Amino acid sequence: MSLAISTPGTDRRWTLRIRNAGFAIGVVICGVVVLAALFGNALIPHDPFTQNLNNRLIPPFWMDGAQAGHLLGTDQLGRDYLARLVYGARISLLIGLMTTIVSGMIGTTLGTLGGYFGGIVDDVVLFLITTRLSIPIVLVALAVVGLLGSSLTLVICTLGFLLWDRFAVVARSTTMQIRNLDYVAAARCAGASTPRLLFKEILPNIASHLAVVATLEIALAILLEATLSFLGLGVPPPLPSWGLMISEGKSYMFFSAWVIMIPGVTLFVFVLGVNFVGDGLRTWLGAERPR
Amino acid sequence: MVRFILRRAALGLLVALTVMTLAFMLTRLSGDLAISIAGPGATQTDVEIIRKAYGLDRPVYVQYASWIGRAAVGDLGTSFFFKDKVSNLILARMPITMTLGLVGLSLALLISIPLGILAAMREGTWIDRAVTVVTMVGQATPSFWLGLIMMITFGLTLGWLPISGTGSWQHFVMPGFVLAMTATPALTRLTRSGMIEAISSDYIRTARAKGLSRASIIFKHALRNAAIPVVSIAAVQLGFMLGGSIVTETVFALHGVGFLAWESIAKNDFPVVQAVVLVLAIIYICLTMLADILNAILDPRIRAA
Numbered sequence: 001m002s003l004a005i006s007t008p009g010t011d012r013r014w015t016l017r018i019r020n021a022g023f024a025i026g027v028v029i030c031g032v033v034v035l036a037a038l039f040g041n042a043l044i045p046h047d048p049f050t051q052n053l054n055n056r057l058i059p060p061f062w063m064d065g066a067q068a069g070h071l072l073g074t075d076q077l078g079r080d081y082l083a084r085l086v087y088g089a090r091i092s093l094l095i096g097l098m099t100t101i102v103s104g105m106i107g108t109t110l111g112t113l114g115g116y117f118g119g120i121v122d123d124v125v126l127f128l129i130t131t132r133l134s135i136p137i138v139l140v141a142l143a144v145v146g147l148l149g150s151s152l153t154l155v156i157c158t159l160g161f162l163l164w165d166r167f168a169v170v171a172r173s174t175t176m177q178i179r180n181l182d183y184v185a186a187a188r189c190a191g192a193s194t195p196r197l198l199f200k201e202i203l204p205n206i207a208s209h210l211a212v213v214a215t216l217e218i219a220l221a222i223l224l225e226a227t228l229s230f231l232g233l234g235v236p237p238p239l240p241s242w243g244l245m246i247s248e249g250k251s252y253m254f255f256s257a258w259v260i261m262i263p264g265v266t267l268f269v270f271v272l273g274v275n276f277v278g279d280g281l282r283t284w285l286g287a288e289r290p291r
Numbered sequence: 292m293v294r295f296i297l298r299r300a301a302l303g304l305l306v307a308l309t310v311m312t313l314a315f316m317l318t319r320l321s322g323d324l325a326i327s328i329a330g331p332g333a334t335q336t337d338v339e340i341i342r343k344a345y346g347l348d349r350p351v352y353v354q355y356a357s358w359i360g361r362a363a364v365g366d367l368g369t370s371f372f373f374k375d376k377v378s379n380l381i382l383a384r385m386p387i388t389m390t391l392g393l394v395g396l397s398l399a400l401l402i403s404i405p406l407g408i409l410a411a412m413r414e415g416t417w418i419d420r421a422v423t424v425v426t427m428v429g430q431a432t433p434s435f436w437l438g439l440i441m442m443i444t445f446g447l448t449l450g451w452l453p454i455s456g457t458g459s460w461q462h463f464v465m466p467g468f469v470l471a472m473t474a475t476p477a478l479t480r481l482t483r484s485g486m487i488e489a490i491s492s493d494y495i496r497t498a499r500a501k502g503l504s505r506a507s508i509i510f511k512h513a514l515r516n517a518a519i520p521v522v523s524i525a526a527v528q529l530g531f532m533l534g535g536s537i538v539t540e541t542v543f544a545l546h547g548v549g550f551l552a553w554e555s556i557a558k559n560d561f562p563v564v565q566a567v568v569l570v571l572a573i574i575y576i577c578l579t580m581l582a583d584i585l586n587a588i589l590d591p592r593i594r595a596a
Contacts, residue, residue, distance in 0.1 A: 131309045134572045136534030143564050146556035230435045264436040272431035
């Protein structure tokens with residue numbers, strides 16, 4: 001405080017500027033990934049699944065031995081790395097969004113009911129949250145996929161059923177804060193039914209908090225899918241998930257580190273971008289940071 | 292106080308029982324276990340023999356009751372692959388996982404508490420913002436990938452640390468750091484918000500009015516109060532870390548409980564899988580219970596709730 005060089009005023013302006021810059025960067029990153037997922041594979045002349053064993057492990061453009069046709073080189077089976085990376089964006093986006101929809105529905109339902117009704121209903125919801133938190137996510141997700149065989153749908157369902165806790169916690173506490181406010185009481189006095197109260201009065205007013213949680217969950221789901229795929233029990237090959245690409249490149253990483261750097265940096269930058277968007281959203285909506 | 296502890300223990304027991312049931316259901320997901328144990332080349336007679344040998348011919352509720360009854364006295368069954376008691380297998384590997392978890396937690400606290408204090412003392416400045424960005428970067432880094440990069444950098448290029456195995460303390464540096472990074476963002480944010488709350492409180496104003504030195508205010512008064520939630524969340528984070536050690540142990544080939552679980556999933560060794568899920572859950576339940584009780588001792592307001 002005494003050592004601060006600049007005055008509080010300029011400091012605040014600086015933080016705001018950095019924060020806005022973070023949000024803008026996040027939006028740009030997410031935009032690029034979405035566009036790549038939608039149109040990327042139509043623009044790249046290579047197919048992400050076609051193998052060419054004569055062209056294995058061609059390095060990317062900034063290294064010696066690169067080929068003009070393969071901007072980011074090829075993998076251990078001679079498949080174009082850029083085409084696989086861009087197709088991997090589809091997998092990550094799909095998993096992130098679908099998982100969050102599933103977990104958001106479960107968590108919001110439980111949290112809103114617990115927060116609104118209180119009493120025994122709330123006790124049950126709290127018990128479910130406590131139980132869910134005590135279950136090791138990665139281990140159980142691996143076990144489910146290992147027992148039932150890997151598929152995209154199964155990964156989405158498993159993660160969806162495991163990641164609802166934060167939605168429930170935030171929905172519960174925010175519902176509790178507003179359930180006795182005047183406008184809710186007014187609607188109740190006007191004779192609104194309980195479902196109507198929940199859907200028309202409660203839900204729209206906690207939506208901004210849930211939106212912030214959703215960004216965090218999208219980021220978490222994408223990271224977890226990559227982890228599962230890396231451990232061999234996520235998205236089945238030959239689908240190009242970023243986690244799977246890192247796993248497949250692992251045997252070559254000591255000789256050609258770019259094999260794991262390219263999908264890893266992409267994954268990292270995308271998740272960071274989603275988090276930046278969430279952080280900006282939190283400031284913008286004035287929602288408090290969920291722990 | 293005694294009532295609080297009893298109620299907390301009852302909740303823990305109920306959660307443990309639910310996890311037990313879920314672990315049982317989890318391994319029954321694939322339908323007929325005997326077929327998956329026997330493998331693809333097995334004949335019908337082989338499957339029948341296995342079904343008898345593992346008691347899978349009994350009705351599901353009998354199997355369930357026997358699993359609950361035996362697990363309650365510490366008998367977690369026998370592994371199909373290792374042909375040994377599951378409890379022995381887990382006990383033999385627990386020291387590695389525990390060491391990893393404790394190294395991870397210590398590193399996480401060593402990184403996050405100073406960062407959190409720094410951010411709180413410079414609240415609203417670019418330093419505070421930089422710390423937030425650092426936590427976001429930590430949150431966005433896939434831990435398995437961080438592990439691989441550290442292996443390339445410190446193991447291969449610089450040659451400072453061993454890449455895999457458990458021979459010496461050096462083997463735990465990289466895995467411990469990778470695991471620590473999973474808890475650092477949450478702990479840093481918590482230290483920061485706790486310190487900000489403490490700094491703006493009345494007793495700090497009093498201390499400042501008394502003319503105490505800044506170091507004394509920050510470390511003796513503010514930190515002591517901010518530390519209460521951090522200590523309890525640290526216990527919870529240790530539980531998460533032990534549960535998440537499966538990733539780190541697999542990347543660095545540390546033969547701990549997580550690695551055992553990963554091997555067993557690949558081999559369809561379901562007694563081991565359900566036992567590891569249960570054991571990790573129980574450790575988490577005990578740690579959170581300990582944290583809650585500790586919190587109640589330190590802060591009497593919680594006891595009433």
